[in-house]
Amino acid sequence: MTSISMTVNGKPASGEVEGRTLLVQFLREDLRLTGTHVGCDTSQCGACVVHVNGEAVKACTMFAADADGADVRTIEGMANADGSLGTIQQAFQDHHGLQCGFCTPGMVMSAAALLKDNPKPTEAEIREYLEGNICRCTGYHNIIKAIQAASGQLTAVAAE
Incomplete structure (x- = not known):
């Protein structure tokens, strides 16, 4: 030991x-x-x-x-210091970037690493970065939207 x-x-x-x-x-x-x-x-x-x-x-x-x-x-x-969802977590909730939730922790952590290194990634860059994360439920569309929202690139009109 x-x-x-x-x-x-x-x-x-x-x-x-x-x-x-x-x-x-x-x-x-x-x-x-x-x-x-x-x-x-x-x-x-x-x-x-x-x-x-x-x-x-x-x-x-x-x-x-x-x-x-x-x-x-x-x-x-x-999470934020007060226990509320952090920016990326909130974006995943707001944009339905999860279904069963099993992959969500890894997706959020990967998204945070991506946004630290590349604060405004393109859709193609997000897709490439997430190649090591598998989601069997969502088809990735809403996960990508959530990451775009967390980066400030998704406007309210585009989010609908």
Whole structure:
């Protein structure tokens, strides 16, 4: 067992993990942050995307011990300080960018990483960036609209 500590959503977190423990397991099982989903266990679906030191990472591909000392942000850390939905989360709700909700945490985290690097992405850039995230319900149209809205590019007329 290895002792690890990190900052998760702005708060200190620590625990004992086996060397094979994945970051997604540590977040869900030890810290009880169950918003990060496990969809495929093979890094194909993107449901487990979190930010580690500001970079989008599929938490099913990273050992928890490799995040020792890191700053980790999960979907639970995307809300505003008062608990209300953050900008991207609100855009997903407003533009129906979710259906079953299973992929939504990973989509929101990926969208946040995209908008950090490219504040005004084109539709083609959004589609390309989301290639590592699978949604089996929405057909992506409303997810793209939500990201455009979160970036300030979707006007009220276009949102209808």
